[in-house]
Amino acid sequence: xLDQTAGFVTEDGRTIGGVVMEMKNITLRFGGVEAxxxxxxxxxxxxxxxxxxxxxxxKSSMLNVxxxxxVPQDGEVWFHGKKRKPxxxxxxxxxxxxxxxxxxxLFEGMSVLDNVMTGRLNHMSANLFQQAFWKGxxxxxxVANREKVEEIIDFLEIQAIRKxxxxxxxxxxxxxxxxxxxxxxxxxxxxxxxxxxxxNVEEKEDMSRFILDVNDEFGTTIALIEHDMxxxxxxxxxVVVMDYGKKIGDGTPDEVRxxxxxxxxxLGVSHD
Amino acid sequence: xxxxxxxxxxEMSLPALLQRNAERYGDRxxxxxxxxxxxxxxxxxxxxxxxxxLALGLLDLGLRPGxxxxxxxxxxxxxxxxxxxxxAAGGVPVPLYQDAVAEEMSYVLAxxxxxxxxxxxxxxxxxxxxxxxxxxxxxQMIYLDPRGLRKYDHGQLHGFKAVQVxxxxxxxxxxxxxxxxxAELDYASxxxxxxxxxxxxxxxxxxxxxxxxxxxxxxxxxxxQLSSDDxxxxxxxxxxxxxxxxxxxxxxWCGFCTNCPESPETMMxxxxxxxxxxxxxxxxxxxxxxxxxxIRMEDAGRLxxxxxxxxxxxxxxxxxxxxxxxxxGLLDRxxxxxxxxxxxxxxxxxxGYGRIRVGYTAGEAIGPEIFDFYRSLGxxxxxxxxxxxxxxxxxxxxxxxxxxDTVGVPSxxxxxxxxETGEIFYRSPGVxxxxxxxxxxxxxxxxxxxxxxxxxxxxxxxxxxxxxxxDRAKDVGKMANxxxxxxxxxxxxxxxxxxxxxxxxxxxxxxxxxxxxxxxxTAVGNWAERNNIAYASYQELAGHPEVLKSITAHxxxxxxxxxxxxxxxxxxxxxxxxxxxxxxxxxxxxxxxxKVRRGFVEEKFQDILAALYDGEVSVSTRxxxxxxxGRKGEISATLxxxxxxxxGSMVQLEAAE
Numbered sequence: 064x065l066d067q068t069a070g071f072v073t074e075d076g077r078t079i080g081g082v083v084m085e086m087k088n089i090t091l092r093f094g095g096v097e098a099x100x101x102x103x104x105x106x107x108x109x110x111x112x113x114x115x116x117x118x119x120x121x122k123s124s125m126l127n128v129x130x131x132x133x134v135p136q137d138g139e140v141w142f143h144g145k146k147r148k149p150x151x152x153x154x155x156x157x158x159x160x161x162x163x164x165x166x167x168x169l170f171e172g173m174s175v176l177d178n179v180m181t182g183r184l185n186h187m188s189a190n191l192f193q194q195a196f197w198k199g200x201x202x203x204x205x206v207a208n209r210e211k212v213e214e215i216i217d218f219l220e221i222q223a224i225r226k227x228x229x230x231x232x233x234x235x236x237x238x239x240x241x242x243x244x245x246x247x248x249x250x251x252x253x254x255x256x257x258x259x260x261x262x263n264v265e266e267k268e269d270m271s272r273f274i275l276d277v278n279d280e281f282g283t284t285i286a287l288i289e290h291d292m293x294x295x296x297x298x299x300x301x302v303v304v305m306d307y308g309k310k311i312g313d314g315t316p317d318e319v320r321x322x323x324x325x326x327x328x329x330l331g332v333s334h335d
Numbered sequence: 336x337x338x339x340x341x342x343x344x345x346e347m348s349l350p351a352l353l354q355r356n357a358e359r360y361g362d363r364x365x366x367x368x369x370x371x372x373x374x375x376x377x378x379x380x381x382x383x384x385x386x387x388x389l390a391l392g393l394l395d396l397g398l399r400p401g402x403x404x405x406x407x408x409x410x411x412x413x414x415x416x417x418x419x420x421x422x423a424a425g426g427v428p429v430p431l432y433q434d435a436v437a438e439e440m441s442y443v444l445a446x447x448x449x450x451x452x453x454x455x456x457x458x459x460x461x462x463x464x465x466x467x468x469x470x471x472x473x474x475q476m477i478y479l480d481p482r483g484l485r486k487y488d489h490g491q492l493h494g495f496k497a498v499q500v501x502x503x504x505x506x507x508x509x510x511x512x513x514x515x516x517x518a519e520l521d522y523a524s525x526x527x528x529x530x531x532x533x534x535x536x537x538x539x540x541x542x543x544x545x546x547x548x549x550x551x552x553x554x555x556x557x558x559x560q561l562s563s564d565d566x567x568x569x570x571x572x573x574x575x576x577x578x579x580x581x582x583x584x585x586x587x588w589c590g591f592c593t594n595c596p597e598s599p600e601t602m603m604x605x606x607x608x609x610x611x612x613x614x615x616x617x618x619x620x621x622x623x624x625x626x627x628x629x630i631r632m633e634d635a636g637r638l639x640x641x642x643x644x645x646x647x648x649x650x651x652x653x654x655x656x657x658x659x660x661x662x663x664g665l666l667d668r669x670x671x672x673x674x675x676x677x678x679x680x681x682x683x684x685x686x687g688y689g690r691i692r693v694g695y696t697a698g699e700a701i702g703p704e705i706f707d708f709y710r711s712l713g714x715x716x717x718x719x720x721x722x723x724x725x726x727x728x729x730x731x732x733x734x735x736x737x738x739x740d741t742v743g744v745p746s747x748x749x750x751x752x753x754x755e756t757g758e759i760f761y762r763s764p765g766v767x768x769x770x771x772x773x774x775x776x777x778x779x780x781x782x783x784x785x786x787x788x789x790x791x792x793x794x795x796x797x798x799x800x801x802x803x804x805x806d807r808a809k810d811v812g813k814m815a816n817x818x819x820x821x822x823x824x825x826x827x828x829x830x831x832x833x834x835x836x837x838x839x840x841x842x843x844x845x846x847x848x849x850x851x852x853x854x855x856x857t858a859v860g861n862w863a864e865r866n867n868i869a870y871a872s873y874q875e876l877a878g879h880p881e882v883l884k885s886i887t888a889h890x891x892x893x894x895x896x897x898x899x900x901x902x903x904x905x906x907x908x909x910x911x912x913x914x915x916x917x918x919x920x921x922x923x924x925x926x927x928x929x930k931v932r933r934g935f936v937e938e939k940f941q942d943i944l945a946a947l948y949d950g951e952v953s954v955s956t957r958x959x960x961x962x963x964x965g966r967k968g969e970i971s972a973t974l975x976x977x978x979x980x981x982x983g984s985m986v987q988l989e990a991a992e
Contacts, residue, residue: 077486213371218482223600225372276483 070107073300080108083252083284084129089138091124098124099135100308106252111278111285113295116305117328122288123165123256125305129286130162130254131155156185159251163241165260165288171230175221175240176212178229182247183208215246218280219273235266239273246277253277255287259294267291271298292329296320304328348520348545350386350423352587357383360563360590366412369597369605377412379590385413385499387513389420392502393451394509396475396493400425400516403447403528407431407440407463408455410569410595413479413495415583417453422526425516426451429528429540430574433459439538441466443530447540447771448472453495457483460492522546528771529576531723540771541576541723550764551726552584554747558731559693563590565612568687570595570602576723577697581615606687614694618701621716624686625705646674647711654679654711659735679712688714695719695731702831703739710737718742720804724780724787725749726765730802741801751802757792757819758808792821794902805903810933812843818905820848822933825906828893833858834882835889837918839931841944842906849947850911851940852886853877853918874915874972883977886913891980898983908979910947912954914940915972921961943974952976 070080084106091099098121106112106129114122127133128140131150140147142158150158161182169178186208189201197205216222219239224232229240238258245253258274259267271294277283289295295302296316304312304319306328312319319325346352356365361380368375377385398404404421406428408414418428429447431440433455440462444452450472454460460478467473478484479495502509526548530538555561569582586593591613596605603624632643653667663671683689694709694716701718709716719731720742730751732743745751749763762785769777781787792811793804805811806823814820822840829838829852836855842848854877863870863879870876894907918924924936937944939958946954957971 210371213373217371220598222372222597223604272483279485280482 077109079110079300082106083108083143085141086128087139087141089128089135091128091133091135098308099128102310104303104310104313106284106286108284109278109282110300111274111287111298113299113302114286114288114305115292115295115302120305121308122305126254126256126286126288130160156248160254161245161248161250162254163245163256163258165256167237167241169229169237169241169244172228174226174228176225178240179212179215179243179247180208182244183212185248212247215243219243235262238262238270242273250283253283253285255285257288257290259289259291267294274298347522347549348422348524349419349526349583349587350517350520353383353386353419356587356590363563363590364592366415366593366595368412368595369601382416386416386420386423388499388502389416390423390502390513391506391509392498393420393424393426394512395501395505396498398424398426398451402426402451403429403449404451404453405429405431405444405449406453406573407433407459408479409433409599410573411455411479412593412595414453414455414573415593418527418583422520423513423517425519427525427528430579431530432572432574437462437465441469443538444470444473447528450474451477453477454479456480460484520545525768527579529574529579529723539773539776542768542771543726544768547726547765547767548580548584549588550748551580551728552588555728556585556589558747561585561589561591561613565589565591565692566594566609567591567613568594568596568606568609568611570599571615576727577615580727603687607685610687610690612690612692614691616696617698618696618705621696621701621705621709625708628682643678646678649674650679650711651707654713655707658710658713658715659737675713683712683714691715693717697721700827701739704831706739720802722789724767725761725763726767728765729761729789736799736801741796741799741803743802744800751795752786753794756808757794757805757811759789759791759793759802760786761789762786814842814905815844815846816905819902820906821903824903825893825897825908828896829889832889834862834885837931839933839936840906840908841937845948847909848906849944850908851936852911852913854882854886854913856917873917874970877913877915878975883913883975887977887979894979895982904983907981909981910976910978912943912947912974912976915974916958916960916970947976
């Protein structure tokens with residue numbers, strides 16, 4: 064296993080830093096159902112960390128624990144060396160965590176540009192009055208934030224739909240707009256909930272490239288849940304495998320691929 | 336910094352013109368590009384500095400005089416600067432098509448022996464790296480957009496800005512060398528090498544000298560009174576000769592501003608924002624815009640729709656005449672002015688043609704309706720006829736003498752002649768120097784006196800002096816009575832009807848012409864739906880009596896129009912069938928670029944062709960088809976043969992027999 068404190072260098076020459084987030088013995092129950100059972104793992108700075116597993120394995124619950132939306136009954140979440148207390152979603156966002164959703168949660172009636180601008184809310188401090196009359200800080204802030212947003216629009220190549228209402232966009236592009244909004248927050252940790260779900264091969268390739276480029280260009284730490292094994296193995300530096308709420312594997316894609324428990328969970332065990 | 340602003344060769348090269356413009360139009364915009372949602376702009380003085388820094392950087396990287404530098408990417412100011420910087424440093428820019436696949440690129444890069452490549456982004460860099468092994472001469476690569484390239488080995492890979500920084504640092508040491516190389520450029524030195532796409536065989540590198548490029552830019556700018564007040568949107572491939580002449584040569588000669596779109600997808604929005612005064616587009620762009628306008632008008636409110644159609648009908652009546660400066664009554668003029676306020680103006684503005692002074696289209700035949708639509712709105716859309724080998728211009732239409740069926744009069748300083756077979760030859764200052772490393776092809780195309788064969792057949796109209804293109808010379812034949820047979824001339828007329836997708840005319844060596852016709856399933860299907868006509872297959876729809884009636888009417892109209900043409904009146908369609916299957920590339924009937932393979936079609940459907948000439952009323956046939964997954968099948972059909980109405984002199988001829 065890898066050294067817990069110092070970073071390491073990946074095969075393709077990227078430097079992975081120290082631990083950013085650590086999950087210690089997390090258990091999450093819904094009534095009598097244990098969705099997550101005593102799971103521990105960490106996320107390192109600058110890496111792409113995947114959480115995979117069959118349907119109902121508890122992946123999305125895990126992501127919701129990371130994002131602070133669920134508070135586990137047992138266990139601790141450490142972020143940037145501090146133990147995390149229960150938080151409201153906006154507090155999570157202020158800590159530098161942004162996410163996308165499995166079932167796309169954009170403002171359908173608003174333009175792409177406005178949607179992405181909402182990702183900058185934490186970087187605005189003008190009050191309601193200033194915003195309403197575009198006075199004081201509001202103007203300067205909007206110009207600065209628009210510049211940042213335009214960089215992201217350029218980066219994700221969605222210039223042509225800048226002014227299009229989100230409702231009119233095809234599914235694949237909506238996913239990209241969601242990624243843009245998450246990036247606009249300039250997150251330290253980006254959570255992606257099934258970024259490729261429902262996409263065709265070409266859209267998946269595009270999205271993979273964007274995820275790699277985001278990691279490469281902005282150095283963003285990324286944690287993602289994904290169904291498509293091929294994509295996960297190509298993209299991620301390390302993979303956590305879950306099955307029925309338990310962790311059954313953790314390591315590099317190669318290590319995970321050759322793990323017997325993982326193979327059993329994915330392909331089934333022969334009963335003879 | 337050393338003095339690097341010595342005058343080099345007067346106005347004999349693009350780098351020299353750049354220096355002139357930097358002095359003359361210093362603070363006026365030379366380049367604009369939309370990036371981050373805003374139009375970024377560079378003045379001529381700034382552009383000169385950028386080009387110079389890059390040229391010094393190229394020297395620093397070891398560019399030698401005469402080196403070929405491939406430039407691959409979408410239209411961006413940086414890549415336009417690259418062309419001129421390469422010239423200044425003594426090299427020859429070779430722009431490549433950015434959508435070419437790696438193998439195609441490999442051929443061209445190896446053929447010219449490029450030592451340097453300037454690529455737009457990771458995609459282009461990757462393509463070159465993929466074929467690197469086959470390229471013995473390639474040494475350095477420069478990229479523009481660093482995205483995704485961070486992890487690449489930077490031994491021979493350099494960022495564009497880094498090269499410029501390096502160039503500025505080395506200015507003291509290299510300025511003299513740059514000045515010397517720039518001073519050596521004259522009319523005879525090579526300006527650019529452009530590869531022709533080459534539908535047959537390998538692409539050929541067309542070498543154009545500074546004389547070709549600058550003389551052509553000067554003549555054509557005079558022809559349309561282009562000036563530094565004009566502006567252009569550069570969105571067509573940089574590897575195409577037209578873009579080089581419009582966006583580089585004419586822009587440098589006149590000192591006008593070149594505007595680059597944000598991305599290929601935003602081109603229409605950017606067009607509207609810039610509102611160029613000088614514009615070029617192939618017919619399909621104009622067709623696409625017209626279709627989208629018409630569809631959107633169908634969704635508009637009743638009042639708007641009625642107003643639109645009312646004033647459009649008026650524009651159709653008098654708009655073209657007003658544009659041509661012909662006599663139009665006062666009332667009509669007043670109504671047109673009102674229409675301009677209510678409909679034409681806002682429409683032109685929406686399309687991005689609000690400020691257009693000169694617009695050109697070329698490349699293929701444009702439908703007369705489409706052409707007239709734009710002209711009736713007051714957009715001065717004209718046609719030109721050109722080739723890479725001619726540095727674009729062979730003929731173009733002067734203001735006030737514009738028609739859909741000609742390509743205009745010879746451009747300034749261009750001589751034209753038509754040989755006995757009907758093929759067009761030209762001679763001009765723009766005639767290319769040679770095909771690179773291909774003296775054989777050069778000799779075949781250009782004779783000792785400088786006359787170049789176009790490969791197209793045409794004739795010069797006696798009354799107007801305008802050139803009319805008939806067809807590719809190799810497709811033109813003779814009918815039994817010696818009259819000219821030009822299939823494309825008739826086929827294009829047929830294809831302008833929306834319900835006709837494809838037409839193939841036969842008649843070479845025969846006494847009369849017959850045709851195969853394919854209906855357009857989208858258009859005809861739409862019509863069937865609106866008229867409650869049920870059909871189960873393409874074949875059934877193609878054989879529907881109402882469809883045949885309407886196609887017969889179209890053929891009759893085409894015959895009337897063909898009859899007006901003395902030379903080609905023999906090409907009228909006597910009989911035709913509407914084919915039971917769509918001509919398809921999978922079946923070998925079309926090329927991959929959707930051009931009809933005549934010989935193949937003639938052979939494959941020889942039973943139908945025989946029936947057409949034998950005077951039968953119907954023909955039963957079986958045809959092999961290939962499905963998309965490669966399986967083969969057979970369809971059988973009985974096709975009704977239609978007689979078409981013949982017009983004009985042919986009728987008299989037949990009556991006399």
